[in-house]
Amino acid sequence: MVAHLVRLKLTLLRNGFKRSPWQLVGVILGGLYAVGVLALLIAGLFFLSYTEPEMARMVVVLGGSAAFLGWALIPMMATGVDMTLDPARFVTFAVPMRQLLLGLAIGGLVGIPGVVTLVAALGHAAAWWQHPVALVAAVLCAGIATLTCVVLSRVTTSASTTLASSRRFKDLSGVIGIIPLVLLGPITLGITEGFRSSQDFLPSLTEGLAWSPLGAVWAVPGDLALGNWGAAAARLLIAVAFLAVMAWLWKLSLARALVTPPYNAVSRKAGGKLGWFSRMPGTPAGAVAARALIYWFKDPRYGASLVSIPLIPVAVFFGLSQAGDFTFMLWLGPMIAFLLSFAISADIAYDNTAFALHVTTGVSGRADRIGRVVACAVIALPATVLLTVLPFVFIGEWHLLAPVSGVALGILLTGLGLSSVVSARYTYNVPLPGESPFKTPPGSTARMMLVQLGGLGVLGLLALPEIVLALIGVFTGEPLWGWLALVVGVVLGAVLLVVGIVLGGRWYDSRTPELLQAVAKNK
Amino acid sequence: MTSHPSQPPVQQPDNQNPGQPPAVGAPAPGPADGVPAPAQQPAAPAYGAQAPVPALAVRGLAKRFGEKIAVNGVNLDVPAGSFYGLVGPNGAGKTTSLSMATGLLRPDYGQVWVHGVDVWAEPLKAKRLMGVLPDGVRLFDRLTGEQLVTYAGLLRGMDRETVAARVPDLLRAMDLTNDAGTLVVDYSAGMTKKIALATALIHAPKLLVLDEPFEAVDPVSAANIRDILHDYVASGGTVIVSSHVMDLVQRMCDHVAVIAGGNVLAAGTVDEVRDGASLEERFVQLVGGRTQAEGLEWLRTS
Structure with missing residues (x-):
């Protein structure tokens, strides 16, 4: 035996x-x-x-x-x-x-x-x-x-x-x-x-x-x-x-x-509360956004990244307290922007086979992409703005606000656009719905790292203009460069976001069944 | 299979006939190595004035997974307004066929039309006509039952008012009104099946494709659902159900197709297929694989 x-x-x-x-x-x-x-x-x-x-x-x-x-x-x-x-x-x-x-x-x-x-x-x-x-x-x-x-x-x-x-x-x-x-x-x-x-x-x-x-x-x-x-x-x-x-x-x-077989006591609840569905527009994209937002708050796999938003500043603060120099805290906004905008790069993999509903209902790739981006932005935009401005309140150095927020917003918008493309094309195994967010499916780490590192590299390249402008602004002290970084970050980021949604949507449309097969492999 | 005048009502496809590929006027690939594509009905479904457009027409559908040929050139015509049963042993290729017919799985070969719309050429148009209950997929189970059905309606592009009017009706029909606000993840297996069925009905499709709709559903709900489906067929809708409960199919459906090993063994009206015997007997006859009871001599309690 x-x-x-x-x-x-x-x-x-x-x-x-x-x-x-x-x-x-x-x-x-x-x-x-x-x-x-x-x-x-x-x-x-x-x-x-x-x-x-x-x-x-x-x-x-x-x-x-x-x-x-x-x-x-x-x-x-x-x-x-x-x-x-x-x-x-x-x-x-x-x-x-x-x-x-x-x-x-x-x-x-x-x-x-x-x-x-x-x-x-x-x-x-x-x-x-x-x-x-x-x-x-x-x-x-x-x-x-x-x-x-x-x-x-x-x-x-x-x-x-x-x-x-x-x-x-x-x-x-x-x-x-x-x-x-x-x-x-x-x-x-x-x-x-x-x-x-x-x-x-x-x-x-x-x-x-x-x-x-x-x-x-x-x-x-x-x-x-x-x-x-x-x-x-x-x-x-x-x-x-x-x-x-x-x-x-x-x-x-x-x-x-x-x-004792596992038993789950559940109280029955009558309906009437549509939650985000009644707050979002009644279009396919709005429905996707509402569904994704509900998942951000109710699915522990998304909840884990939500909880870590306020914790990351704490961790960084303690990390810097050794050196006693907190100027690096000023770059918290761009960090959070990257983490959150890239959080939806595996969105379809997180859906797992529930994604079949998107396939049978024939929702267009563009609506799917827009919905997921909007849901993420509802959380990521306030978080990024808050964590960009907040350090300045404590540290001062307000002249750096323009370049830093340029980089933060640029990375946020670019990252959302990039995620829209990545999640329609490069799927990897993630924890299944209902599983612990820590449970990485064995062997998925290699592919996940590849996709994420690749994504990080591409994101760095795409956001290079505003990063370079911001750095020039920081080192020369000329406010003009900072404002340029802000303008370039927002405009270029918005353009890249639109490009990402269109390109990702096109990829999504042409390979929806294949996407479903790819995420269905992880059971 | 009744809509084809040139075909006998009950066909017994022989797969020793690896003739031409199922050229249906589309880019016709040759048969894959190892996928003999039976050219049972090589002609495209040519719908003249006399033959009504079938709700679902399948020609030469084939799919292989690695070494295994899951579906081996399936041809089917599901007449509009029929209640069509798809029966077959486990692993016969029912789910794979239905997935390919509904746009969930890209076929290696073959074509599918829903009311004359090519599913793989115009997927969005075809999907508007279909309501699908896939088997073995998850649901967005962190939504409440009500939210999930609403979601399905809105994804279809329906306006909010229509969705809001239909959702309570559907929940009542599925006997889920009291659980409308419960998360789907906390539903029992039967309730989950019912809510999934509701998501397939919200847009009032012309064709319903239901893969194992009665699995784990209690008898009362199953009877209610059957009534709904019968009303739906009576009003001109078409239903395809897959099942391996022969008795259910014999009582419920007017047409049936027997699938085994990725091939259609027989198709037609239920009376034609069962040919005087019960559907179960005929099924066992067609599929084979019955072992005699002597196999387990030690399994005697005395």
Whole structure:
């Protein structure tokens, strides 16, 4: 049975590659990256063995605890990074619980994250090659630790799936999950500040973690190397007990999941509220705009980019607070303009097969393009204007407002035009409707990067006139150049927007069925 | 297939006849390697004064996906005002054929006319005449049911007042009035099917193409929908439904075509096709593949 489950997982992985060569490319790139990181990691651990054992122990405990936390939290935030062996799919098979547990645990190791963790855990023994007892213990602890990682992720995911079976929670967690991601910079900054302010912060953190279930297993080899036999035994006990408790919890939640099918309680609502549909003109383009706007606010995949608008200034602010020079904040407007205008470059891919409605109703390419651009502009234009002007309110330097807003508006308009062309021609796999915004379909990354980087390059070229004028204005201090940048940005941007809509619309019209087939591949 | 005087009412196309490509006056590509295009009816549908224009005419429709030939030169005439059933086993090419007939999937070969309008030459004009319920596609499910139907109407270019007048009628007919404000993502499978059907009806099309319309729909709603469709046909509309519930097709439809392995095995009025037997018996006869019950000797409870 266990072998069956592992083989099933392997088959699923392999069949996944067969669907598209891009997927294989993505996995190979991911694998190469992982191998590189692993090699660096193990080499680093090896060199650690020449330092004091305390040092090696501290690094191992901190790194190991971080790995545990990662396994526990990342799948939960991404609502099921890997649900190929979703227990719900085994409900109808009478698999004995013990074998199902073991099979799912080992199956969870198959895949890049599992293998990387296993190799890294085993590799950490390299830090202890000078202490034979610690070396043996390290290998043993690596096994316990890896198993704990898998079980831990299963426990947290199955605990959260109870909540996540409600769509509202899933939507909300997807949108909220973006916040720590965007604020990663400020958060790490805060932590490093903490390190700097107190010299013995790390050692005391290590001691604390070493007695907690997160770090206990990682501290055992170090304790042995230092000769603390008693502490090592106690920590091993903590580690094993933790694994046992987690496995028991997992078993409980699995047993519950197997007899409780997901159920989504929904309250019935009578109609009468058309929302954006009654605010937009009653034309095909207006309808597309209304639909897209509803999605901006109701679909977590769009909601995530909406939430990040106010967070990006915060992240940039903290990034600059190191240097103490905030003049760069003045370029916030163009940054937001680029991010938002390019957000609709995969709009049709986001529709997935719902796009069939556009095909059967025979909506013209121009109406489709205009609707999507208008919806994006309703959000992006105020956001861009606000974030262009706001920094000047705080920093001053008002003489730079004209060139900066020229660049911001130019990039916004040009970007919207470019997105209109890109989304009608170059589709790539995106998270499916209803899925977490973080869930990138495996292997789509390569093509996505290609399209996005290409788009960025082209956008830079198209917006070059206003950028050059603005830079001249900034460096010479002549207000004329700034005003020229503003005029050129708006006029050229508007022209490019119209060109983009016409060209994208024409492409859309000539290959609507092919577009539907392209987005239907991602299921 | 009744509108062709030169053809026998029930045809049994033989695909050993890889003759000419289905040249229908269009850029006629030769048969693809591996796609034998049966020239069953090589002539373009020439509609004289005596033959009425069929609601849907399909000539030599073929599609391959990689190695697999999904649709192998299908010819069909769906008379205007008929209730046409399309039956076939799973994977017979029903959905692929209907997708190509409705402009969702570009055919490799062949042509399709809807009331005389070439679907692939004048797609926008043809799509105005058709209401389509595709199978296996998502809906814009973050809209409420009411918004979704409104959206379909506005996308068709209908004016707001007409849409606003028709949407409540459609929701009532589908028994969804109380759920009009619920997001479609929270609908059950049957409700989703019904709201999708409503989006196909909003513009009062002349031809309705419904792929598996009764799947997961409860019996009461299904009966209501059947009534709506019968009224629609009685008033001159044409309905094509695909299904693998033979009983339903036999009771509901007046014409039927049997598709298997990407070929039309028989087509005509239901009585002609079933030829005295029940449609299910005739279907099994045509399609084959019945295994005898001895196959599972161990499956005995005693």
